Amino acid sequence: MLTKDHFTFSDLENWLNERRVTEIECLVPDLTGVARGKILPRQKFTEDRGMRLPEAVVAMGVTGEFPEEGPYYDVINPTDRDMHLRPDPRTVRIVPWATDPTAQVIHDCYDKEGRMVPFAPRSVLRRVCGLFDAEGWSPVVAPELEFYLVARNSDPDMPLKPPIGRSGRAETSRQAYSIDAVNEFDPLFEDVYSYCEQMELNVDTLIHEVGAGQMEINFFHDHPLGLADEVFFFKRTVREAAMRHDMFATFMAKPIAGEPGSAMHIHQSVLGRDGKNLFSNPDGTASREFYWYIGGLQKYIPAAMALFAPYVNSYRRLSRFTAAPINIQWGTDNRTVGIRSPVATPAARRIENRVIGADANPYVALAATLACGYLGIKNRIEPTPECKGDAYLGDFALPRSLGEALDLLRNEKDLADVLGAEFITVYTEVKEIEHAEFMKVISPWEREHLLLHV
Structure with missing residues (x-):
């Protein structure tokens, strides 16, 4: 066939x-x-x-x-x-x-x-995959995409709320991994899976995440360009299905105050010329390339944050003790770090970038995380010692705002060489306009706390 x-x-x-x-x-x-x-x-x-x-x-x-x-x-x-x-x-x-x-x-x-x-997102990902191809390497990725279902909201000044499920009630408590909580939206997800089947999207597991109305869909591992296409199609599909069930699906990084943000965790590995996992030695131990890849992520993620967290809202997700990382420590089977190595067989050894938000462009996010790892292997960048405890107790090591992130991205020549200087120029200039637009808006917090007190 x-x-x-x-x-x-x-x-x-x-x-x-x-x-x-x-x-x-x-x-x-x-x-x-x-x-x-x-x-x-x-x-x-x-x-x-x-x-x-x-x-x-x-x-x-x-x-x-x-x-x-x-x-x-x-x-x-x-x-x-x-x-x-x-x-x-x-x-x-x-x-x-x-x-x-x-x-x-x-x-x-x-x-x-x-x-x-050169500045079209699909072109950028093709460019990075081409660099891997030139080395005889084949990158393999598997995204995990979180999103919220929320009640229809036509007034942007009003906070978002969880939608009404089959029971006639909205969620009011955390329902992580609850099967019954997912079943509240069975009619919607039946449509989603039907649409995905007709579109031949290779979606895997559906789970209920920590937040009220927060879901996660996992994709089977594959080549980065094909999976970026699938994430692109999937976002469009879920939004359409949700509206047909009188609710919205949102991939905002932090749509609801007091609830966890939504991420796009990306598992990644590299196959060598022999088709075997470059991250594992023949005896099953972790290879030098495995550690160098982590070292590249640690060195370049801060400068790539404007690509992983592309909006002002994105930085609301990245806060201590909220299931989102605050630094670039790495660890095995440790969900408090920004760079996680899941427990796996040598053939399936991989690295999970947990920094990326669900609001990131999948083509740009995949290109950027692969670029970081590529630079790590090419430049033989050693990682810091493994974090074996709670990384939330460590210091912040990521930009705290879009403005700070854009400054770091502009000044990182290595990423510009891999992703393309034209792309970096266009991307940062466009993001500066978005930031300027946001700064024209006066928030309810400012009116509440500053109006009569300063």
Whole structure:
């Protein structure tokens, strides 16, 4: 049976014919992970096999704003020129909630000379995977993605609340790993699993996390680009399913005060030229590459935080004793550290980056964490001694705000070399605009505590 890993355009046409598809959603993930693009009739898609969009479409902030001046326009032409988009046949999926037979296909971004647009998120991940390929290495990842189900909320000034389940009641207490708490939302998750099956998404375990209405979905391990695509599709799918059940699904890092934040933990390992785990020696012990990879994560995670925690809200999650890390210590089977090594067989030895928020763009987050590990192996960076106790008792070792994180990212040349200087320039300039937009907003806390007291 032909798998999508080997899909050609001819195979894509056959796939579309078998499903009698009449429309194609041509998608491009932007810097925030939002699906941009166009909806084309099947015939036009077949004739053109691509489309054009202004290159700034993938380089805007979450508010839809662009920089008005500065280094951004050293990378993006101020004439608002087009990108030439090419569909990746391997990404084709049915849109299960569409009324008419509709497919969705992710596109890669190129300039008119046929070069990949360097600041498009999918391009950045392809670039990093290419560096591994050049060494004869194959990165393997498995994301664990947390999210909240919340009651519909049309007023952004009102706090979010857990949704009503089958019992007619909302959760009011912590229900970690509760089967009954998950069953409260059986109708929703039946739709989610049905949609995922139709879309051929390789989702694994569903659990109830610590927070009220907080869930986690695990993905089977695979190649980074394919899994970034699956996370991208999954977020879209869960949001759609939730709205059909009169609730919202949110991947905000910290949506509800007093509840734990949501993470995207990424398990990662590397296969060598022989197809064996590079992190294990023949005798089953941990290899030098295993420790160097950890050393790279420890050295570069602070500078990569703006990529792992991309919004002002992201830093509310990273606080002491809240199931989120505050530093870059590492340990075996230790969930208080930022870098965890789960108990596993030598063939399955892996490293879990627990710093990344659920709000991170999956393409950017995967590219950045792999870049850190790649630099660790290439530069033979030794890690600090293993943390065998409670890492929350240690000092903060991560940026405490988006502004601080952006300064660190701008000044880290090694990450710019791996991820691309053009990407770092565009990303940091866009995030500065978002930060400036946030600073224009006066919060309820400020009105409550400062109005009459200062």
